[in-house]
Amino acid sequence: MKIKVIITGATGMVGEGVLHECLNHPDVESVIIINRKPYGLKHEKLKEIIHGDFFDLSPIEDQLSGYNACFFCAGVTSLGKKEDEYKRLTYDMTMNFAETLVKVNGEKSNEITFCYVSGLGTDSTENGKTMWARVKGKTENDLMKLPFKNAYAFRPGYIQPIKGLKNTYTVYKFLAPFYPVFKTLFPKYTVTLKELGQAMTNVVLYSPEKKVLECGEIRNAAVIGNE
Numbered sequence: 403m404k405i406k407v408i409i410t411g412a413t414g415m416v417g418e419g420v421l422h423e424c425l426n427h428p429d430v431e432s433v434i435i436i437n438r439k440p441y442g443l444k445h446e447k448l449k450e451i452i453h454g455d456f457f458d459l460s461p462i463e464d465q466l467s468g469y470n471a472c473f474f475c476a477g478v479t480s481l482g483k484k485e486d487e488y489k490r491l492t493y494d495m496t497m498n499f500a501e502t503l504v505k506v507n508g509e510k511s512n513e514i515t516f517c518y519v520s521g522l523g524t525d526s527t528e529n530g531k532t533m534w535a536r537v538k539g540k541t542e543n544d545l546m547k548l549p550f551k552n553a554y555a556f557r558p559g560y561i562q563p564i565k566g567l568k569n570t571y572t573v574y575k576f577l578a579p580f581y582p583v584f585k586t587l588f589p590k591y592t593v594t595l596k597e598l599g600q601a602m603t604n605v606v607l608y609s610p611e612k613k614v615l616e617c618g619e620i621r622n623a624a625v626i627g628n629e
Contacts, residue, residue: 403429403606403607404429404430404431405424405427405429405430405431405470405471405603405606405607406430406431406432406433406468406469406470406471407424407430407432407433407434407469407470407471407472407473407606408433408434408435408436408466408469408471408472408473408503409421409424409433409434409435409436409472409473409475410435410436410437410456410472410473410474410475410476410499411437411474411475411476411477411519412435412437412441412475413437413438413439413441413569414475414476414477414569415561415563415567415569415570415571415574415595416475416477416519416558416561416595416598417435417473417475417476418441418567418568418569419561419563419564419567419595419596419598419599420473420475420595420598420599420602421433421435421441421443421448421599422564422567422599423596423599423600423602423603424447424473424599424603425445425447425448427600427603429603429607430447430603431447432447432448432449433445433447433448433449434448434449434450434451434465434469435448435449435450435451436450436451436453436462437450437451437452437453438452438453438454438456439452440452451465456476456495456498456499457494457495457498459498459499459502463502463505463506464506466502466503466506466507467506467507467510469514470513470514470515470551470606471514471515471516471517471602471606472499472500472503472514472515472516472517473517473519473602474496474499474500474516474517474518474519475519476495476496477492477519478491478492480492480533480534480537485533485537488533488534488537489537492534492537492538492541493537493540493541493544496518496541496545497541497544497545500516500545500548500550501548503516504548504549504550511548511549511550511551512549512550512551513551514550514551515550515551515552515553515554515605515606515609516545516548516550516552516553516554517553517554517556517602517605517606518541518542518545518553518554518555518556519556519558519598520538520541520542520555520556520557520614521534521535521538521557521558521559522557522558522559522591522616522617523535523557524538524539524542524555524557525538525539526539526542526543526614527539528540528543542555542614546613551609552605552609552613553613554602554605554613554614554615555613555614555615556598556601556602556615556620557614557615557616557617557620558593558598558617558620559588559590559591559592559593559617560577560581560584560588560591560592560593561574561592561593561594561595561598562574562578562581562584562585562592562593562594562595563575563578563595564594564595564596565578581594589617589618590616590617590618591617592617593617593620593621596624597620597621597624598620598624600623600624600625601615601620601621601623601624604623604624604625604626604627605623605626607626607627608626608627610623610626
């Protein structure tokens with residue numbers, strides 16, 4: 403099986419790392435990245451679309467068919483945002499993208515694996531006290547109701563960046579040398595960006611039953627097929 407993947411959020415740390423792993427994976431045949439601003443990488447597998455409005459995908463709909471995976475890595479922080487604003491930029495934007503894929507691909511939607519980068523502590527009940535966790539939980543739940551082949555929610559905690567990538571957040575550059583300590587003391591809350599990218603490609607290839615992956619499960623998914 404060859405993976406043809408759509409990636410959002412490649413100008414952020416997580417999306418860039420996932421893109422890096424896809425471009426280096428032998429089973430990934432082609433990648434299209436959809437960004438609001440140029441990423442600026444040339445690669446034989448890669449195509450880039452610059453599109454500013456993720457709430458109106460109609461101008462690029464004709465370019466969203468023929469793929470069997472979507473790695474949705476775009477996202478915003480909840481800091482400083484009221485629930486309505488955060489919901490719009492998280493739930494509404496993600497669901498609009500996913501529902502557009504279903505509309506464009508029709509019956510072939512059941513050949514697509516949708517991977518959503520959620521977060522550690524996400525509330526699947528949608529009823530907890532933490533605003534961002536409720537919104538993320540509703541996003542996960544409703545993605546899994548769509549007629550994709552599979553939908554997976556990835557819930558990383560601390561993410562160890564990939565050395566040398568340009569969009570690594572400053573705080574992660576500072577914390578990176580301490581990762582061996584974090585991993586030893588808090589294995590349930592840490593994962594590497596390399597493992598996250600590898601896990602996404604592996605769930606497309608192997609379709610594991612568990613659909614919500616915490617850090618330990620992300621690490622396990624990263625090595626499926628290597629046993």
